[in-house]
Amino acid sequence: MRKQLMKGNEAIVKSAILAGCRGFYGYPITPASEITEAAALYMPRCGGVFVQAESEVAAINMLYGAAAAGVRAMTASSGPGISLMQEGISYMAGAELPCVIADITRGGPGLGNIGSEQSDYHQVVKGGGHGNYRTLVLAPHSVQEMADLTALAFTLAERYRNPVFLLADGFVGQMMEPVEFPQQAVAAPTPGWAVTGSAETRCNVVNSLHMGVDELEAHVGELEKKYRLAEQREARAEEWQTDDAEIVLVGYGIVGRILKAVTAEARAAGIKVGVLRPITLYPFPTAHFRRLALRARLFVVVEMSNGQLVEDVRLALNGARPVEFVSRTGGNVPSHEDLFRYVQALARQLNPGARAEEECLAHV
Amino acid sequence: MCSDTALDYEVAQGRAQSFYARFERKDELQHQTHYCPGCGHGIANKMLARAIDELGIQDRTILVGPVGCSVFTYYYFDVGNIQAAHGRAPAVATAVKRSRPEAVVISYQGDGDLSAIGSAEILHAANRGENITVIFVNNAIYSMTGGQAAPTTLLGQKSTTTPGGRAADTEGYPLHMSELLATLEAPVYIERVGLGDNKQTAQAGRAIRRALENQVRGLGFSLVEVLAPCPTIWKMSPVDAQHWVRDVMEKTFPLGVMRDRTGEAMPKPAAPPSPALEEIPRILGVADEDLPQGNAHAVEGSREVDLEVRIAGFGGQGVLLLGEVLAEAGLDAGLEVSWLPSYGPEMRSGTSNCHVRLASGSIDSPLVSAPGILVAMNEPSLRKFDRSVRPGGWVIYNGSEFPADCARADVRVLALPFTEVAHQLGDARASNMIMLGALLEMTAVLPEASVGAALRRLVKNPRWIELDERALARGRALFREAYVEVGA
Numbered sequence: 040m041r042k043q044l045m046k047g048n049e050a051i052v053k054s055a056i057l058a059g060c061r062g063f064y065g066y067p068i069t070p071a072s073e074i075t076e077a078a079a080l081y082m083p084r085c086g087g088v089f090v091q092a093e094s095e096v097a098a099i100n101m102l103y104g105a106a107a108a109g110v111r112a113m114t115a116s117s118g119p120g121i122s123l124m125q126e127g128i129s130y131m132a133g134a135e136l137p138c139v140i141a142d143i144t145r146g147g148p149g150l151g152n153i154g155s156e157q158s159d160y161h162q163v164v165k166g167g168g169h170g171n172y173r174t175l176v177l178a179p180h181s182v183q184e185m186a187d188l189t190a191l192a193f194t195l196a197e198r199y200r201n202p203v204f205l206l207a208d209g210f211v212g213q214m215m216e217p218v219e220f221p222q223q224a225v226a227a228p229t230p231g232w233a234v235t236g237s238a239e240t241r242c243n244v245v246n247s248l249h250m251g252v253d254e255l256e257a258h259v260g261e262l263e264k265k266y267r268l269a270e271q272r273e274a275r276a277e278e279w280q281t282d283d284a285e286i287v288l289v290g291y292g293i294v295g296r297i298l299k300a301v302t303a304e305a306r307a308a309g310i311k312v313g314v315l316r317p318i319t320l321y322p323f324p325t326a327h328f329r330r331l332a333l334r335a336r337l338f339v340v341v342e343m344s345n346g347q348l349v350e351d352v353r354l355a356l357n358g359a360r361p362v363e364f365v366s367r368t369g370g371n372v373p374s375h376e377d378l379f380r381y382v383q384a385l386a387r388q389l390n391p392g393a394r395a396e397e398e399c400l401a402h403v
Numbered sequence: 404m405c406s407d408t409a410l411d412y413e414v415a416q417g418r419a420q421s422f423y424a425r426f427e428r429k430d431e432l433q434h435q436t437h438y439c440p441g442c443g444h445g446i447a448n449k450m451l452a453r454a455i456d457e458l459g460i461q462d463r464t465i466l467v468g469p470v471g472c473s474v475f476t477y478y479y480f481d482v483g484n485i486q487a488a489h490g491r492a493p494a495v496a497t498a499v500k501r502s503r504p505e506a507v508v509i510s511y512q513g514d515g516d517l518s519a520i521g522s523a524e525i526l527h528a529a530n531r532g533e534n535i536t537v538i539f540v541n542n543a544i545y546s547m548t549g550g551q552a553a554p555t556t557l558l559g560q561k562s563t564t565t566p567g568g569r570a571a572d573t574e575g576y577p578l579h580m581s582e583l584l585a586t587l588e589a590p591v592y593i594e595r596v597g598l599g600d601n602k603q604t605a606q607a608g609r610a611i612r613r614a615l616e617n618q619v620r621g622l623g624f625s626l627v628e629v630l631a632p633c634p635t636i637w638k639m640s641p642v643d644a645q646h647w648v649r650d651v652m653e654k655t656f657p658l659g660v661m662r663d664r665t666g667e668a669m670p671k672p673a674a675p676p677s678p679a680l681e682e683i684p685r686i687l688g689v690a691d692e693d694l695p696q697g698n699a700h701a702v703e704g705s706r707e708v709d710l711e712v713r714i715a716g717f718g719g720q721g722v723l724l725l726g727e728v729l730a731e732a733g734l735d736a737g738l739e740v741s742w743l744p745s746y747g748p749e750m751r752s753g754t755s756n757c758h759v760r761l762a763s764g765s766i767d768s769p770l771v772s773a774p775g776i777l778v779a780m781n782e783p784s785l786r787k788f789d790r791s792v793r794p795g796g797w798v799i800y801n802g803s804e805f806p807a808d809c810a811r812a813d814v815r816v817l818a819l820p821f822t823e824v825a826h827q828l829g830d831a832r833a834s835n836m837i838m839l840g841a842l843l844e845m846t847a848v849l850p851e852a853s854v855g856a857a858l859r860r861l862v863k864n865p866r867w868i869e870l871d872e873r874a875l876a877r878g879r880a881l882f883r884e885a886y887v888e889v890g891a
């Protein structure tokens with residue numbers, strides 16, 4: 040497979056179509072609009088449907104219709120648009136409909152700005168809409184992962200009959216990197232539960248209403264079973280130089296990339312640092328954290344938000360190790376120089392002896 | 404006609420085929436719906452089922468049900484059923500129809516559903532001319548939730564949220580959805596019918612059938628508004644409620660055809676056939692055979708490369724393209740590359756910048772906060788980023804005079820009036836490529852062939868390719884001249 044330079048946002052659409060997606064329903068918003076624009080171009084050429092909806096409310100409900108009709112479909116948006124989609128996402132989870140939603144995040148709350156923030160974590164990872172449901176969330180940190188995780192998102196959406204999010208920041212959406220694609224497009228068979236307007240599917244019903252209290256409790260129980268299964272099977276994380284790490288840096292998306300740069304620099308300075316980068320934010324890669332906690336002395340969560348991922352990290356570690364938190368917001372990015380200095384200071388606190396030695400050397 | 408041995412009478416008009424034989428909504432009462440006696444929904448349901456029967460489209464029909472008193476349509480209609488969120492049925496139906504053009508898709512909605520919470524969805528589905536059928540049951544009230552006001556509630560009509568009666572001053576006037584939608588170009592058929600007496604009801608049946616038939620014929624958007632009694636919430640007997648539809652409601656909502664273009668409408672053309680799966684990678688531009696070989700003009704020797712470049716300037720100076728050519732050339736030369744733009748208001752405010760990395764090893768972060776080379780295409784950009792340049796790095800500055808207060812002992816500078824040079828070459832806009840030429844000469848990493856290949860991939864206009872090639876060469880020469888001078 041040959042590589043080509045491409046924006047993350049464009050890679051999503053191409054990967055989606057290769058993965059059998061034939062419906063895109065969206066509403067423009069920076070920094071996700073390239074996805075909608077690429078879909079407008081390629082969907083019809085590939086035999087798919089593209090509709091620019093009148094709002095994100097309509098877009099997500101169109102997705103509901105496409106999914107109910109048994110077609111792999113997706114949408115893309117950012118913060119304010121995702122807020123509007125939450126109603127439909129809840130309905131889709133309730134009706135057990137698969138779909139893929141790309142959230143290319145921006146700054147908030149309110150209109151916030153279009154800088155890169157990671158402040159949609161709560162609304163995306165924790166369910167966001169009403170009711171007892173979860174969405175599976177994948178967090179790419181490179182253009183190649185934008186492509187690969189999009190394909191995985193469709194697989195998971197269908198496997199669990201549930202909405203799956205791609206949660207990426209504006210940087211990962213806007214940047215260009217070399218990317219390669221599978222050379223074979225996937226055929227998407229129509230699922231047996233779909234309502235397609237045929238004699239065979241006439242008896243099918245897509246519905247999220249369960250009037251009886253016991254009936255609804257049973258339904259919620261079934262959904263929970265799916266989520267437990269996903270938690271056992273689908274959690275993913277990347278570990279980067281964690282084998283002997285005393286300090287584990289934690290971050291997803293673009294922050295994961297920055298943390299790798301910090302690690303390289305810190306390692307060169309003799310500090311035992313590694314990166315744990317969650318790739319799935321739900322299911323959360325709890326096992327990775329617990330395992331690393333056996334050896335590491337300290338976890339540092341770096342986020343472009345006011346502290347949302349850090350809550351899950353604290354839950355996963357359950358007090359086993361201290362968790363430090365570094366935050367930038369508003370579209371600011373933690374620079375790897377600042378983070379390196381921060382890590383250096385932490386290392387000195389952790390190893391005061393080493394520090395004394397260092398100072399001795401300095402005074403020679 | 405059917406006869407049931409358990410009954411001691413003949414049923415004159417049997418249950419429609421498109422209804423289930425038994426309704427499994429409740430354990431008891433499986434032969435009847437949940438609608439109250441005299442409810443307009445029950446009648447509208449029946450007419451719809453009968454129309455489906457008559458057109459022989461039961462297998463093809465997909466009914467999108469609303470939230471409201473008719474939420475349980477999926478228990479009654481023996482067709483494909485999709486239950487939608489409050490007001491969103493037209494959006495759902497849009498995608499169902501587009502996904503399954505052979506299906507007959509019906510959006511069944513109440514007046515709260517359609518005219519209040521779902522007003523945007525119905526307006527735009529109608530305006531797009533979706534080939535769907537909308538059955539709009541208007542009973543002038545929110546029934547399911549116990550009788551609150553709807554946009555369609557009549558002036559003076561009491562509801563639990565207009566206890567003194569609807570007042571135009573505070574609640575506005577009854578919303579005439581059919582008239583409103585009939586102002587649009589796309590709809591093919593819009594009619595308001597009533598269930599106020601037998602004659603009206605017969606006409607309602609014909610209208611519903613027609614609206615379905617239009618879809619079967621592929622003509623486009625059809626909507627039937629049905630003025631319907633709700634005896635329970637109106638607190639009337641079924642007979643009084645029926646009369647109220649005819650005697651009172653109809654005065655606010657006159658019956659009639661608001662739009663009928665079924666005569667002249669042409670069936671919408673079918674979508675072109677889908678390409679074969681094997682065709683898809685090529686259509687997407689990701690097929691191997693259509694991509695450059697990569698590594699075609701590999702960097703000579705086993706040189707370690709790690710270039711971190713920041714390029715900044717005014718929008719329109721070609722900042723992003725400069726970076727793209729550099730990254731594309733790096734890819735062609737077999738390097739790892741990344742390109743990251745600033746975007747949005749930053750760009751709109753007139754400045755723009757991007758981060759480019761080229762490395763022989765994998766690239767950790769695509770962000771370049773301490774560039775080895777800063778390409779500053781104007782003074783504000785220089786001032787924004789000059790402090791960030793790594794010691795030992797370079798600044799390529801577009802201006803013959805480098806601002807004295809930006810000078811640093813640990814950073815080398817190439818300051819030339821690149822815009823003027825570009826102007827002399829034929830177009831001031833080629834200054835970005837002259838600066839790139841200087842950068843390429845300075846770094847001496849990328850083979851010329853890679854740069855040429857990158858340029859031809861990104862620039863399509865032959866006139867510009869020619870100019871850009873000259874600009875690159877000029878930039879290289881300028882650096883050599885300046886460097887010799889500096890070195891001397």
Ligand SMILES: Cc1ncc(C[n+]2csc(CCOP(=O)(O)OP(=O)(O)O)c2C)c(N)n1
Nearest residue numbers: 470471472489513514515516544545546547
């Ligand atoms: C988002 C949302 N808001 C409010 C409701 C509550 N609700 C259910 S039905 C309804 C009104 C239904 O009125 P109408 O569409 O006129 O149907 P009818 O019951 O009169 O047939 C409302 C407000 C809801 N289900 N969802």
Ligand code: SF4
Nearest residue numbers: 438439442472546633
């Ligand atoms: S409350 Fe009104 S609309 Fe609802 S079922 Fe009864 S009569 Fe019909």
